[in-house]
Amino acid sequence: MAAGISMATMISVFNLLLLTLLRVRSVSATFSIMNFDCPKGSSYSLNSTYHSNVVTLLSSLSANASRSPVGFATGTLGAATSDQVWGLALCRGDISGSTCASCLKVAPVYAFGNGTVDYCRGVKDVSIYLDSCLLRFSGKDFLASPEEVANQVLYSRSDVTVTVNPGRFMELTADLIGKLSDYAAANNSALRYAAGVMTSSDGFKTASSHQNVRDIFGLVQCTPDQAPEACNRCLDRLRGDMLAELNGTAGGQVHAVWCNLRFEIFHFYESTPNDIPRKMAMPVHFSLTSAEKRCQSLLDWDTRYRIICGTARGLLYLHEDSQIKILHRDLKASNVLLDADMNPKISDFGIARLFSSEKTSTLTSQVVGTLGYMAPEYAVRGHLSVKLDVYSFGVLVLEIVAGRRNTDTWFQSEDDESGTLLTYAWDQWSKGTPLEAMDSCLNCQAPESEVLKCVHLGLLCVQEKPADRPTMMDVLVMLHGHSSASFPAPSKPAFAFAYNDLSSALALSESRSRHAETSGYAVCERDVNIRVQD
Numbered sequence: 341m342a343a344g345i346s347m348a349t350m351i352s353v354f355n356l357l358l359l360t361l362l363r364v365r366s367v368s369a370t371f372s373i374m375n376f377d378c379p380k381g382s383s384y385s386l387n388s389t390y391h392s393n394v395v396t397l398l399s400s401l402s403a404n405a406s407r408s409p410v411g412f413a414t415g416t417l418g419a420a421t422s423d424q425v426w427g428l429a430l431c432r433g434d435i436s437g438s439t440c441a442s443c444l445k446v447a448p449v450y451a452f453g454n455g456t457v458d459y460c461r462g463v464k465d466v467s468i469y470l471d472s473c474l475l476r477f478s479g480k481d482f483l484a485s486p487e488e489v490a491n492q493v494l495y496s497r498s499d500v501t502v503t504v505n506p507g508r509f510m511e512l513t514a515d516l517i518g519k520l521s522d523y524a525a526a527n528n529s530a531l532r533y534a535a536g537v538m539t540s541s542d543g544f545k546t547a548s549s550h551q552n553v554r555d556i557f558g559l560v561q562c563t564p565d566q567a568p569e570a571c572n573r574c575l576d577r578l579r580g581d582m583l584a585e586l587n588g589t590a591g592g593q594v595h596a597v598w599c600n601l602r603f604e605i606f607h608f609y610e611s612t613p614n615d616i617p618r619k620m621a622m623p624v625h626f627s628l629t630s631a632e633k634r635c636q637s638l639l640d641w642d643t644r645y646r647i648i649c650g651t652a653r654g655l656l657y658l659h660e661d662s663q664i665k666i667l668h669r670d671l672k673a674s675n676v677l678l679d680a681d682m683n684p685k686i687s688d689f690g691i692a693r694l695f696s697s698e699k700t701s702t703l704t705s706q707v708v709g710t711l712g713y714m715a716p717e718y719a720v721r722g723h724l725s726v727k728l729d730v731y732s733f734g735v736l737v738l739e740i741v742a743g744r745r746n747t748d749t750w751f752q753s754e755d756d757e758s759g760t761l762l763t764y765a766w767d768q769w770s771k772g773t774p775l776e777a778m779d780s781c782l783n784c785q786a787p788e789s790e791v792l793k794c795v796h797l798g799l800l801c802v803q804e805k806p807a808d809r810p811t812m813m814d815v816l817v818m819l820h821g822h823s824s825a826s827f828p829a830p831s832k833p834a835f836a837f838a839y840n841d842l843s844s845a846l847a848l849s850e851s852r853s854r855h856a857e858t859s860g861y862a863v864c865e866r867d868v869n870i871r872v873q874d
């Protein structure tokens with residue numbers, strides 16, 4: 341193993357297998373233009389009554405929408421047929437009245453032009469979509485026939501593409517938008533608005549980032565005057581267009597006047613309403629349940645098997661091959677780093693102990709390590725032996741096979757809130773279905789015999805009695821064997837301390853440490869810095 345492993349160039353097994361939710365930062369609303377529709381054909385001159393009517397109407401709509409509890413206003417102005425103008429203003433469901441006012445204040449620049457942005461200048465029928473408000477005015481009474489106008493649909497696509505399995509990304513996005521639409525139409529009757537995030541357990545790759553993207557953020561909105569069915573129809577239509585027009589991009593918007601939708605891989609809406617009376621819709625969080633666990637997983641079986649074997653060799657080296665014996669004491673997924681070729685390196689020897697070669701076990705007065713990976717005889721009684729690393733190795737092997745952490749809440753149920761991967765793997769083993777513990781993503785590609793070998797081996801390593809657990813030498817022999825048929829049958833695992841047992845385990849070990857007898861064994865009681873050389 342390399343000395344002085346560079347953390348920056350490596351990722352840990354933990355990061356690969358068990359990514360946690362991205363922490364997202366709320367971004368404040370801005371007033372960039374997203375889209376506009378200003379068909380040439382009907383025009384007006386800037387000194388006409390129509391123009392002055394539009395100016396007055398927009399300012400009135402802006403004031404009314406900002407004051408409205410739902411951020412919405414419609415109206416008309418003008419008596420003569422040629423002068424009459426109809427208008428509509430809508431603010432995004434998550435912004436405050438004052439933000440709404442600021443957003444709508446920007447719209448006239450685009451509507452009338454300013455010498456630079458003149459695409460709508462003098463056009464009679466104008467729709468402008470900013471990222472937190474929209475505005476439409478027309479010389480025709482479009483307010484009378486809301487459904488018709490859904491024919492006017494515009495798209496803005498992100499320039500970031502999804503590089504791996506874009507079809508799947510779109511499928512999830514459509515699922516999210518569908519759920520949000522139902523919520524906006526059926527439940528959020530005041531605002532007809534919903535925003536939320538869907539988290540994919542496996543994530544996606546995009547052209548803009550080397551990181552796995554796991555969260556897809558979505559937003560839908562209808563004008564609040566719409567009935568549930570009309571809102572749903574409008575959003576359904578846009579969702580269909582989204583599937584057709586925005587497939588492959590990592591973000592986009594579909595705009596119509598009566599409804600609109602947006603999806604992004606970043607958090608673009610306000611998380612918490614900043615103007616409570618006006619805000620009724622909190623973001624909704626949709627998580628994919630375990631049943632929907634998806635596979636585009638970076639770690640194929642061959643890689644996982646290589647990590648298991650490499651980690652076993654590393655531990656064997658610590659336990660038996662080096663001049664001094666070393667107990668790692670804190671082996672876990674986050675301490676196994678992978679280099680660019682996915683070769684594992686055991687890291688973090690912060691609490692490792694030198695160990696006498698003559699004696700096979702001893703006691704320590706100071707229990708340190710990570711719950712979930714700690715062998716019970718060590719956690720509770722401070723019993724030190726190579727078998728505690730073997731135990732942690734067993735947990736790690738089962739995690740790598742399952743693609744889940746030992747303490748993943750997935751293993752908890754109403755009947756058994758303290759469920760862990762170990763209890764699950766043991767249950768499956770007892771029922772004669774050990775392969776159920778396998779990551780469902782591996783179904784087709786992993787040779788059953790190897791997976792079975794690893795599950796079997798993992799269970800042998802986490803047995804309750806340290807003496808029953810194999811040594812790392814035994815483990816390597818088993819890994820190199822062809823099948824697990826000759827392995828001994830595992831006994832029930834020592835169910836390691838998950839969250840529920842944390843405090844009792846710590847209390848026990850604390851009281852034990854007060855009466856600790858430091859054994860006469862040659863254990864170096866100082867924590868040592870160890871550099872492991874090739």
Ligand SMILES: *[C@@H]1O[C@H](CO)[C@@H](O)[C@H](O)[C@H]1NC(C)=O
Nearest residue numbers: 384385386387388389390391
């Ligand atoms: C508007 O301006 C044009 C010239 O740009 C002029 O011909 C027309 O008479 C003006 N109309 C009004 C109502 O002032």
Ligand SMILES: *[C@@H]1O[C@H](CO)[C@@H](O)[C@H](O)[C@H]1NC(C)=O
Nearest residue numbers: 397400401404413414415416
């Ligand atoms: C704005 O609200 C006021 C007060 O309710 C109303 O009189 C006015 O007509 C509204 N403006 C428009 C453009 O509808």
Ligand SMILES: *[C@@H]1O[C@H](CO)[C@@H](O)[C@H](O)[C@H]1NC(C)=O
Nearest residue numbers: 446449450453454455456457
């Ligand atoms: C016109 O408005 C656009 C958008 O707000 C702005 O970028 C541009 O600088 C403005 N041009 C002038 C001449 O004011």
Ligand SMILES: *[C@@H]1O[C@H](CO)[C@@H](O)[C@H](O)[C@H]1NC(C)=O
Nearest residue numbers: 506507508510583584587588
């Ligand atoms: C999206 O594109 C992918 C290919 O990139 C394709 O497999 C999938 O069927 C497309 N989805 C839709 C809804 O068109």
Ligand SMILES: *[C@@H]1O[C@H](CO)[C@@H](O)[C@H](O)[C@H]1NC(C)=O
Nearest residue numbers: 522523524525526527528624
């Ligand atoms: C939304 O409304 C539907 C129909 O009334 C109801 O079944 C569902 O539980 C509601 N969902 C939420 C999240 O309130």
